[in-house]
Amino acid sequence: MAAGYGELLRTRYTVRLLAGTLIGRLPNATASLAIVLFVRAEGGSYALAGALSAVYGVGNAIGQPLLGRAVDHLGQPRVMLPSAVLSALGMALFAVVGTDLPPVAYAAVLVAGFFTPPLEGGLRALWPDVLKRDDRIHAAYALDAVAQEVMYAVGPLLVTLLVAAWSEAAALLVLNVIGVAGAFCVVSSPPSRQWRSAPREAHWLGALRSPGLLVLISAFFFVGIAMGAIAVASVAYADQHGGGMVSSYLLSALSAGALVGGVVYGARQWAGAPEPRLRLLVAALALGYVPLALVPGVPAMTALAFLSGICLAPALACAFVVVDRHAPSGTVTEAFSWLVTMFVVGASVGTGAAGPVIEAGDVAAGFAVPGAAGAVALLVLVGARRFLAPVSRRGSRPVAGDLPTENDRNGAVEPGFSGSRQA
Template structure:
């Protein structure tokens, strides 16, 4: 397993692109907690902090596919780096203005969220031109999903360390400054500079004109609902046991399960089309959420949380392949960005639904939101399996032909360097 990922990271450009993307995405991974801590330090209420974080999230959800489309049209450096600077300037404006003028504070987080660079989708568009071989690309998607789990664990810890050393405002500025450096590291690399999307058919729907992609997005909206609800349910579970630290333990177990599952998935060479495999993985993911309804003792619940996380990273990794197969030509970055947006919106909906569920039915009911989300994600895939079995002939097919004719990144012809046919 380690040897397989080591081989990927030893490939020229791979480690730099992965590290730069993760560092560049730190501001996005830490924004909710950083905004909340800043608001509280400025004397604002939890309500205001939550509202600012929510507005940031909505703005990010709107901006990702729009910026992703711009990347497909204009290339990565001309979009990613200016967007990173504008996003950082939004957070700088928040730090300078404080919360004394709410309208200005909301404007600042809108700018920061709207212009968050689509580094996640951009990295997945680059993998085929960097790695070439299809199996390597699929393992890179799994490594990508695992790295996300690490980032979303380490990021909030980094914020708390910076806050303890300096202040919430300093944490915001440092994290966003680091994010700009990460984006800069990516866009000055050779793969990012020479990458061009395949020629695209002009269509106002862009990537969303693909029925298969729409089916996948519908499913992962509900996966997001499940994951978002667990964050609230975990807090309620900790309160029930009079131990607030239990929440952190449950989230760590969930992340550890995803880490183990992603490593295992990426270590194996998979045969056959990914769509039927995704159906099985999402079914197992849904089954993993059901035992959480039992809300047993802390030790048993921690084990169940770990089991519930095992199939999350494999589901994401397999979904990346499906996105690649169904994205229309010239829309690969936009298509991946839509997955980010849909998952994020679903998570926000799950968080919002779990709160009333706790009030009305207790902790078990809030975990029930996760169970329902998992089941609905599976049902969407079952209902649309015929659509998903017919891949869109687009980015992936184009790149497969290009990759077979070019052995190194400098030889990839502009316009034929994104996506990969699984």
Template sequence: MLQPYLALLRKPHVRTALTTNIMGRLPNGMAVLALTLLFRHEGVDFGVVGLLIAVYGVGTAVGGPVLGRIVDFYGQPLVLLTSGAASAAAFAVLALAPDAPLAAALPLTAVAGALTPPLESCLRSVWPTLVSDEQERETAYSLDAALQEVIFVTAPLLVSAVAALFLPMHAVLATALITVVGAAVFASLRPVRRWRPVPRKANWLGPLVEPQVRRVLVCFVFVGAALGALAVGAVAYSEEAASRDVSGLLLSANGLGALIGGLTYGAVRVPLPPARRFRVLLAGLALCYLPLLLMPGVALMTVLAGLSGLFLAPALACTFLLLGRLAPQGTTTEAFSWLISMFMCGSALGTALAGVAADMAGASGVFVVTGAVTVTAALLSLRVSGEPGAAAQNPAAAAEVSHATQDRPEER
């Protein structure tokens, strides 16, 4: 099982690119908790804190595709360095002036979110320059998606440790420091500096001009909704069926399942084209979410929570490969950014729907929501084909559409 990963990590620049990128993405898992602790430490009401965090989330969702488009025009280093410095500056001002009036705090949190360096999308655009073989590239996407789970386990622990040892403001300052340093270090890597965008046709829709890209993105709105609803479901189940809070245990089990699923998927060669794998993986995701409706005892529920995460990282890995094929020439970074944004928007929508369901029917109502949205995603995936329309059909889009100036991968 480890052989594909060992072969991948032996390739030039792969370990450095992956390690620095993952470290640079730690603020993605730090910011919400760090800002929440900061504002609550200053006595800000939960309602206002919720508003500020929502503004941060909206900024991140909106800014991602915009920064992705700029990367597809001007390359990665300029965007990473500029956005990293601006986002870090906004975090630093918030940390040093936590009692600033709401009229100042709102735009600062929006800037901190909207200018989050698009490290995740940039790495996935660089992968074809590091890994020319398509199967190895999917292994890279799988490892990347699996390690994403590590970020969301370690980042909150880092925030909690810094806030406990010092003050919440120092956790926000740490977020700012990692943001700017992480972006700068990744931008300085040779493959990143040598990556060049491919000329693109003028169209304000960018990758959204391709119908198949839009269909993939819609599917992931519902996948994100399942994950957002699961967080509420874990709390609701904990209140109803357990004598103690087990919500963290259930969500950790889900993350562990995603980690195991991603690593396993990257080590296995599935003899199906990406579009068919996409449909199979989303069907598997739905099937693994449905047993949550049983709401058994804590031990078995923990197992089911882990099972529900099993197909998430594989689905993400396959989707990034599929988008690389489907996106029109010169738009892959933006397409990857749209996927991340749609996932986040879906998560917010799922959280809202789950909250209503929990009020109306308790935990069982929430798990009806998680089952319904995953089944919807699986059904919508039946409309996804592996062949781009006329908007994306060109020689460069056959495998991936952004390459470095040298050592370009063979087109597939």
């Protein structure tokens, strides 16, 4: 396992691109917490803090696929670096103005959210040209999913440290300066500068004209609901079991499970098409959420949270591969951005839905929401499986370990075709 990942990380530009993307995404990963802390420090209410965070999230959800489409048209440097600077300037304006002028504050966080650069989709579009070998691409998607868990675990800690060392406003400014530096690290690299999208058919729906992609992002909307609901239910559980760090234990355990599952998943070669495998992974993910509704004591609940996270990163990594196969030619960055957007929107819906469920029932009912959402995600994939049938090539390249299809054996598909090409 270590040798496989070592070979991947020794490939030229891999570490730079992965690290730059993670650093560039820190402002987005920490925005909700940083905004809430800043508003409270300014004397604003939790309602105002929540509203501003929601506006940031809405801007982000709208901006990601639109910027992803722009990247596919214009290339990465022309879109990602200017958008990173505009996003940082929006958050800087918010930090300077504060909450004294609410219309300006809302406009500033909307700009910051909307212009968040689509670094996730951009990185996944680069992997085929950088890694070239399909087994490495497969491992890179898994490592990408694992790295997200690390970022979301480290990000809140970094915010806390910056607030303790300076102030809430300084935390906003520093994080966004770091984000611009990360984006510059990515777009100044030769792979990013040389990358060009494959030829594309002009269509107003862009990536969304793919039925398979629509099925996939619909399913992961419900996976996002499960994740959002778990976050709220964990806080309610902590209130009943001593408060303090209990909710952090549960969420950290879930992330640790995802990290372990992702590392193991990415280290092995998988035979067969990824579409059926994705259904199995989502089924296992949904099944893992069900025991959380038992709400046992803290040690057992922490163990259940760990187990519930094991299939999360593998499911995401497999979904990345499926997106790469089903995205129409020339839309791969936009397609990845849609997956991210729907997952984040789902998490927001799950966060909003879990609270009323807990208030109407109890904590167990709150933890039943993830199981139900996971089941719906599986139903979407199973019920619409004819639209997400295995394909050998579409907008991208073959998947590591895939068995050749009949078309491949007959030579109907051009070997080595890639959805992105280097200039």
